[in-house]
Amino acid sequence: MGDEKRELPPIPDRLPASVVDAHTHLDACGAVTAADVTAMVDRAERAGVARVITVADDLASAQWAADASTWDTRVFAAVAIHPTRTKDFGDSERSEVEHLAKAAGVVAVGETGLDYYWGYSPHDAQQDAFRWHIDLAKRVGKPLMIHDREAHEDVLRILDEEGAPDDVVFHCFSGDEHIARRCIDAGYVLSFAGTVTFKNARGLHEAARICPAGQYLAETDAPFLTPHPFRGRPNEPYCAAYTVRHLAALRGEGVHEVAEAVRTTAERVFRLTGGSPA
Template sequence: MGDDKRELPPIPDRLPVSVVDAHTHLDACGAVTAADVSAMVDRAERAGVSRVVTVADDLAAARWAAEASTWDRRVFAAVAIHPTRTKEFGDAEKSEVERLARQDRVVAVGETGLDYYWDYSPHDAQQDAFRWHIDLAKRVGKPLMIHDREAHEDVLRILDEEGAPDDVVFHCFSGDEHIARRCVDAGYVLSFAGTVTFRNARGLHEAARIVPPGQYLAETDAPFLTPHPFRGRPNEPFCTAYTVRHLAGLRGEAVHEVADAVRTTAERVFRLPSVTSC
């Protein structure tokens, strides 16, 4: 049993429509080289996950993500400084994040936002950095990818105060139906991770049911949050397929309908080229 917990879940049957893993961390999954990246995305493609957005949480990860996105046509990047790392976020860091955010295969500014669960960065530092990232997303014309942990009200308030970019994605959405409705009404996109498959996540289940097509995505946040029934085991982008199938069950819709909604929303939000040309 102990050995099983260290092994990847089985690669599921291929989805009927290819999808995008809207948020993963290929470096944290163990990818170092171009060969590592391609092997991970090969596994994902076997499950019908044809493209991934690999996301940074500090400067080293941002540089790596931007570089990795040039190694394989199926990989894109998002760059920002994670809210838990904003205690020291000065001009040098801002200049480097902006330089990376302007690169062609960097498709989002993220993950940024607020995290009141961990006590790594003061709330005021997080909020200042969040406001700066909001402005950056608007200046570079790319979507904002939000990390929101136990900070729903402040995240929504700051978006309102600053004026949200055209496209806002709540990565690993963690709110209930009430928060989901407020986000939907504001035009934001909710990205569902493996947490939506957890049996005790009833509020999240209700949220997933009410989000209309065009305003939801699927992601892994790999190597974290592996979907049920493999919770606790390593996660990789191919596991997006498990989450898509679970979303279809929650919503009472066909898998191909949900997969198509996930794909088309990702292509619109991240301005992704077609599979054949990316």
């Protein structure tokens, strides 16, 4: 049984319309080389997940993600320093992140934000770094991809104080209906991960139901947060197809309709056209 739990879930039937996995970590999934990346995206495309955004959490990961975005036209990147790693976020790190954020294949600044669950970085260091990333996103003209864990009020407050970029994505949205309404009213985009498929995630279910088309995305956050009924197994970008189907069921809509909404929103927010950023 232990070995079975570590196996990848089966690749689902292809979605009726292709989607974008708005947030994954291909390096953490085990990809090292261009061939590894292509193999993962090939599996994703079999399920109708035609493009992916691989996201950094530290400087080495940011450098790798930016490189990976040049290896396959279906792969894009987001770069930032994760809030749990901001304790030692100095000038040299900021300079390199800014340099990488300007690359053509990098379509967002992220994941940045606040994480009050883990105690790896002081809150003030996280908030300073978050403010800097907000400014960077505005300076390079790219969307801001937010990590928000048990920090909803401070995240929303700082966005208001700094002035949000034109496009803001709440990666792996974790709020309830009340927080969702505030984000929606502010024009932010909610990205739903495998957690929205969990049976006990009632607040997320309500958030997914009320989010209008044009303000929601689907993601895996792979290799983490594998959708139900495969919790405990590794995750990969193709599993976004399971989440899209679950979103359709929650919303009482057709899978094709939800897939199209996910695709068009991702293309607009991340400025994707065909296999490359606009």
